[in-house]
Amino acid sequence: xxxxxxxxxxxxxxxxxxxxxxxxxxxxxxxxCKDCYNEYxxxxxxAKRINSIEEQSLPVDFxxxxxxxxxxxxxxxxxxxxxxxxxxxxWKSLTAIFVIGVFLFSISLGLFNSFDFxxxxxxxxxxxxxxxxxxxEMTQQNSFPGASRDEDVEREAEFKDSSKxxxxxxxxxxxxxxxxxxxxxxxxxxxxxxxxxxKTIKDIKQYVKDVKGFIERSSTYTPQYGSKxxxxxxxxxxxxxxxxxxxxxxxxxxxxxxxxxNNNISGDNITSKYRDxxxxxxxxxxxxxxxxxxxxxxxxxxxxxxxxxxxxRIRTEINLRKTSLKNWDQLVDYSTISINxxxxxxxxxxxxxxxxxxxxxxxxxxxxxxxxxIVEGIAKLIILIAKxxxxxxxxxxxxxxxxxxxxxxxxxx
Amino acid sequence: xxxxxKMLIRRSKKGDRDAFEVLVLNYxxxxxxxxxxLVGNNEDAKDVVQExxxxxxxxxxxxxxxxxxxxxxxxxxxxxxxxxxxxKKYTLPIEELYGEDELGNGNILPQEQIEQLEEREAIxxxxxxxxxxxxxxxxxxxxxGFSYQEIGEILNINIGTVxxxxxxxxxxxxxxxxxxxxxxxx
Numbered sequence: 001x002x003x004x005x006x007x008x009x010x011x012x013x014x015x016x017x018x019x020x021x022x023x024x025x026x027x028x029x030x031x032x033c034k035d036c037y038n039e040y041x042x043x044x045x046x047a048k049r050i051n052s053i054e055e056q057s058l059p060v061d062f063x064x065x066x067x068x069x070x071x072x073x074x075x076x077x078x079x080x081x082x083x084x085x086x087x088x089x090x091w092k093s094l095t096a097i098f099v100i101g102v103f104l105f106s107i108s109l110g111l112f113n114s115f116d117f118x119x120x121x122x123x124x125x126x127x128x129x130x131x132x133x134x135x136x137e138m139t140q141q142n143s144f145p146g147a148s149r150d151e152d153v154e155r156e157a158e159f160k161d162s163s164k165x166x167x168x169x170x171x172x173x174x175x176x177x178x179x180x181x182x183x184x185x186x187x188x189x190x191x192x193x194x195x196x197x198x199k200t201i202k203d204i205k206q207y208v209k210d211v212k213g214f215i216e217r218s219s220t221y222t223p224q225y226g227s228k229x230x231x232x233x234x235x236x237x238x239x240x241x242x243x244x245x246x247x248x249x250x251x252x253x254x255x256x257x258x259x260x261x262n263n264n265i266s267g268d269n270i271t272s273k274y275r276d277x278x279x280x281x282x283x284x285x286x287x288x289x290x291x292x293x294x295x296x297x298x299x300x301x302x303x304x305x306x307x308x309x310x311x312x313r314i315r316t317e318i319n320l321r322k323t324s325l326k327n328w329d330q331l332v333d334y335s336t337i338s339i340n341x342x343x344x345x346x347x348x349x350x351x352x353x354x355x356x357x358x359x360x361x362x363x364x365x366x367x368x369x370x371x372x373x374i375v376e377g378i379a380k381l382i383i384l385i386a387k388x389x390x391x392x393x394x395x396x397x398x399x400x401x402x403x404x405x406x407x408x409x410x411x412x413x
Numbered sequence: 414x415x416x417x418x419k420m421l422i423r424r425s426k427k428g429d430r431d432a433f434e435v436l437v438l439n440y441x442x443x444x445x446x447x448x449x450x451l452v453g454n455n456e457d458a459k460d461v462v463q464e465x466x467x468x469x470x471x472x473x474x475x476x477x478x479x480x481x482x483x484x485x486x487x488x489x490x491x492x493x494x495x496x497x498x499x500x501k502k503y504t505l506p507i508e509e510l511y512g513e514d515e516l517g518n519g520n521i522l523p524q525e526q527i528e529q530l531e532e533r534e535a536i537x538x539x540x541x542x543x544x545x546x547x548x549x550x551x552x553x554x555x556x557x558g559f560s561y562q563e564i565g566e567i568l569n570i571n572i573g574t575v576x577x578x579x580x581x582x583x584x585x586x587x588x589x590x591x592x593x594x595x596x597x598x599x
Contacts, residue, residue: 011580050555290431306417
């Protein structure tokens with residue numbers, strides 16, 4: 001084989017569409033021929049690139065749209081069929097109608113000729129000799145008239161049967177979007193500082209009970225360090241679930257219980273995800289119903305087994321979706337609030353007993369202290385006086401002398 | 414064709430709607446992907462799928478069981494796609510390739526996804542430059558993974574033709590892609 005021929009084979013080789021013999025020849029050639037090898041690599045590259053494009057997936061509600069569309073078409077078809085009955089398409093019945101038409105025409109001509117014959121006959125019909133049901137049957141038969149009637153009876157029955165089925169199904173798949181409101185999962189995380197941990201926890205629990213929520217988890221931590229027990233700071237976390245309508249109220253309530261350190265509120269809108277799964281579920285349920293219908297009609301054992309396998313698969317899928325919807329519902333209906341609580345002792349509030357504790361003792365103590373001070377003062381005064389006595393003596397003598405001296409001086413004058 | 418399918422076809426022909434839906438809805442994704450390859454955008458591909466199912470629904474009684482049901486279905490898909498392209502005299506703005514649900518909603522896509530989209534765009538642009546005969550076989554082969562035999566049946570051409578069209582198609586595509594890469598780098 002020459003290079004041109006080999007190059008023609010590259011794609012087939014890549015796709016595994018060569019016979020074994022050809023493949024070996026091809027491989028041998030590209031091992032030897034560098035140009036062909038390069039060409040092979042670059043073509044392989046192209047194929048791989050296209051291969052790597054991911055499959056598209058259809059929008060989930062597409063299936064439903066499609067079924068609706070088919071229903072519409074079927075309706076139109078059915079209307080069309082009612083206007084022109086099935087038998088009409090058959091040339092045999094066309095001929096039959098023609099023959100009947102000619103027949104009737106000739107009879108009516110004959111009737112016009114003998115007017116007497118016409119009147120009583122129709123009058124009898126009017127008087128009720130022919131029941132409503134009978135006349136209905138007559139009109140029915142008229143649409144499948146004449147020679148082809150026998151042949152058409154079977155077909156007519158089939159047609160009536162299937163048309164009944166069709167009308168049964170034309171009702172639009174009942175799209176129940178009663179739950180159309182937005183699906184939002186609210187959650188919040190709060191940290192608060194409280195004076196008394198235990199009381200706060202009790203309050204929260206009571207509140208949760210009041211609004212008919214529940215506690216998901218709760219944990220408390222009491223540290224072992226700290227010199228005295230009353231100085232230890234309790235902290236903990238409690239995760240509560242409350243009906244989402246009470247979400248805001250609950251947040252306010254909890255914030256009031258202590259000093260808010262930080263809060264984080266989030267709302268995850270899962271509406272579209274939810275809707276998608278809902279639609280998928282609906283489609284699966286429709287499918288399940290259909291398959292059950294088929295099951296009823298199945299007559300062969302092989303068929304039944306096959307259908308059951310399919311039914312099982314669909315039911316598993318349905319259950320999966322139901323579970324996730326239920327989970328979401330729960331998340332949406334009950335908002336999650338996780339609260340971190342920290343107990344904080346404020347230092348000024350730790351004064352022992354307040355200023356009036358042991359007031360009697362303090363008065364007594366103060367009284368004694370004061371007495372002591374007085375006694376001590378008196379003692380000190382006495383000592384001071386005793387200490388001063390020599391000085392007083394000297395001063396008194398000096399004063400006496402000085403006075404005497406003054407007095408003598410005044411006398412001399 | 415397995416027994417279930419045979420039975421479903423039998424019942425569909427009798428006008429059993431349940432059977433028909435079970436029968437065709439399984440193929441919906443595959444058909445959508447074939448159509449997507451051929452028409453190159455979401456909206457038209459969806460139209461093709463709908464149109465195809467309506468045709469199948471109306472004409473199921475003409476299916477004789479000579480070929481696989483799936484092949485018959487895919488052939489109708491390819492024809493419907495061709496019709497659509499012909500009627501539209503199609504010129505495709507690049508933006509449309511992304512489809513509105515991917516770019517239209519203003520989401521910021523991760524880098525990886527952007528690269529994927531760019532790659533897809535590059536390849537679809539290249540495929541559009543090919544003649545329809547060539548692009549069809551390549552789409553069915555490389556995008557949808559059919560064998561030469563199946564492609565032949567779907568397109569109603571013989572296997573030798575499939576072989577040579579794929580071969581020539583890929584060679585042309587290689588040149589186009591190389592050209593595009595060179596432009597892109599500049």
